[in-house]
Amino acid sequence: MTSKRPEAIAAIAGTMRSSVSRRRLLQAAGIGGAAMVAAACGAGGDDAEATGPASAAAAEDMSDTDMTMNWSNWPLYIDVNEDTGERPTLEAFQAETGIAVTYTEDVNDNNEFYAKVRTQLEQGQDIGRDLVVLTDWMAALWIQNGFAQTLDKAIMPNSGNIIPRLQSVAFDPNRDYTLPWQSGFGGLGYNIAAYQSATGNDTLTTVDQLFDPALKGRVTVLSEMRDTMGVLIASQGNDPSNFTDDQFSQAIELLTQQVDSGQIRQVTGNDYIAAMESGDVIAVIGWSGDVIALGEDFNFELPETGGTLWTDNMLIPALAQHKKNAELVMNYYYDPTVAAEVAAYVNYICPVEGAQAAMETIDPELAASEFIFPSQATLDQTYVFMELTPEQNEQYEREFQKAIGN
Numbered sequence: 371m372t373s374k375r376p377e378a379i380a381a382i383a384g385t386m387r388s389s390v391s392r393r394r395l396l397q398a399a400g401i402g403g404a405a406m407v408a409a410a411c412g413a414g415g416d417d418a419e420a421t422g423p424a425s426a427a428a429a430e431d432m433s434d435t436d437m438t439m440n441w442s443n444w445p446l447y448i449d450v451n452e453d454t455g456e457r458p459t460l461e462a463f464q465a466e467t468g469i470a471v472t473y474t475e476d477v478n479d480n481n482e483f484y485a486k487v488r489t490q491l492e493q494g495q496d497i498g499r500d501l502v503v504l505t506d507w508m509a510a511l512w513i514q515n516g517f518a519q520t521l522d523k524a525i526m527p528n529s530g531n532i533i534p535r536l537q538s539v540a541f542d543p544n545r546d547y548t549l550p551w552q553s554g555f556g557g558l559g560y561n562i563a564a565y566q567s568a569t570g571n572d573t574l575t576t577v578d579q580l581f582d583p584a585l586k587g588r589v590t591v592l593s594e595m596r597d598t599m600g601v602l603i604a605s606q607g608n609d610p611s612n613f614t615d616d617q618f619s620q621a622i623e624l625l626t627q628q629v630d631s632g633q634i635r636q637v638t639g640n641d642y643i644a645a646m647e648s649g650d651v652i653a654v655i656g657w658s659g660d661v662i663a664l665g666e667d668f669n670f671e672l673p674e675t676g677g678t679l680w681t682d683n684m685l686i687p688a689l690a691q692h693k694k695n696a697e698l699v700m701n702y703y704y705d706p707t708v709a710a711e712v713a714a715y716v717n718y719i720c721p722v723e724g725a726q727a728a729m730e731t732i733d734p735e736l737a738a739s740e741f742i743f744p745s746q747a748t749l750d751q752t753y754v755f756m757e758l759t760p761e762q763n764e765q766y767e768r769e770f771q772k773a774i775g776n
Contacts, residue, residue: 429496433694438470439500440692441699442483444682445475445640446663447503447552449715459711463702469695479593479639480508481767491517491688500692501699502685503551507596507758509683510541518547519686525697528704531723536681540757548683549700552659552712553719555741555752556597556678559661559670560653561646568652575671577605580653586633590642591625591655595770596755598625598637600678601655610678610753618766626773637774658741659718670741672751679752681721713742 433439448457457473464471477483483504487497491512504512512518523529529549542548560574569584580589591598600610602621628634635651636642643660645651646668654661661670684703686696702708706724713720714732720742729737740748758766 429689429691431693432691436692437468437695438472438692439695439699440472440474440498441501442474442476442499443503444477446643446660447475447716448473449712459708463699467698469698471699477503478641480505482639484508491515494689496689496691497687499687500690501696502687503682504685505594506539506541506681506683509548509685512685513541513547517688519688519690519693520546521686522697525694526701526704528701531704531706533721533723536721548685549704550721551682551684552716553679553681553721555658555672556592556601556655556680557658557670557672558653559646559656559668561649562667562669564649564652573669573671574653575674577602577673577675580655581628581633583633585653587635588650588652589634589654590636590638590645590651591634593637593639593774595767597678597680598655599770600753600755601673604676604753605673607675611756613756619769622769622773629774659716662717662741677752679749679754717741719744
């Protein structure tokens with residue numbers, strides 16, 4: 371975005387958390403129910419094209435007469451002024467454009483969120499959201515089923531600022547439907563002092579250490595199958611980006627053993643952050659930005675055998691009534707300075723070209739962070755989970771749900 375922004379934006383650096391030691395957050399979302407195997411039915415592969423019944427549907431866009439929009443995102447995924455509770459970049463966008471944004475942190479788990487809106491989507495109804503943020507594989511499912519609207523790039527000149535690595539993906543080769551919000555790593559997180567006290571080890575870098583009996587009942591893993599299983603598959607010397615049914619089953623056996631033994635306390639979405647903050651949980655298979663945001667008492671490591679790499683994407687649902695307003699939001703957050711301001715708070719991989727240079731003026735230490743602007747060496751320690759056929763997705767989700775007791 372080349373137009374001037376309010377002075378409030380320029381002052382954001384002073385209100386944001388500018389060092390990791392001050393990044394201590396409380397989980398906002400309540401504990402969700404068990405993840406549903408929603409993607410198993412009617413889901414296409416990760417590279418499927420939009421063919422669903424809603425693919426041709428389009429709502430009348432009310433943006434020019436109704437200066438509002440509704441945005442659903444994951445918890446702890448945008449910058450917040452901890453003194454006032456306001457979201458500085460979002461407040462600045464509203465002041466600049468006059469568009470009132472209702473921002474809701476109600477995406478706790480991809481399957482769980484999809485289950486809440488699936489019936490409306492399949493019946494060709496507006497789900498009451500103009501912008502949602504979904505992980506690659508779930509975004510692929512929405513596109514394949516015709517649940518996403520094509521973006522008008524003329525309204526979004528900043529969309530050209532997407533980093534080269536994310537410009538084309540199998541499920542949306544030309545980024546006709548999506549723009550990345552943030553990327554991140556799946557790996558090992560832990561409370562440093564509690565982990566050292568319980569185990570006598572300094573750092574947690576392997577899955578074997580995660581399953582140390584000294585941590586029994588104080589471990590959680592993610593309900594996102596691809597992240598938990600990706601870490602476990604890699605820990606057994608196999609490739610999460612290219613594995614066999616037998617290799618998946620081998621990792622499922624390991625997961626089942628750890629759940630049945632009581633080693634794993636809970637399988638959750640973003641809820642694990644609250645359990646780490648309270649001290650109920652010491653160690654997790656979790657997401658990089660979440661753990662880093664907890665502060666200097668916690669640490670995140672990519673496992674020695676490799677972690678997962680994923681991207682969450684902004685997408686406009688079919689029949690959303692404020693499409694243009696949503697596109698203006700997407701364009702705004704692809705301004706490098708705005709993107710850097712968000713990244714400085716959430717500590718996830720920033721998808722916007724030029725944001726690293728902008729970060730230098732906000733926090734030079736974060737500009738060098740491997741978890742926000744990773745080098746190729748760091749990316750080489752991770753895997754993107756294998757693209758699945760609908761049949762594979764159904765099979766693997768079913769096995770995963772059985773292993774975690776659902």
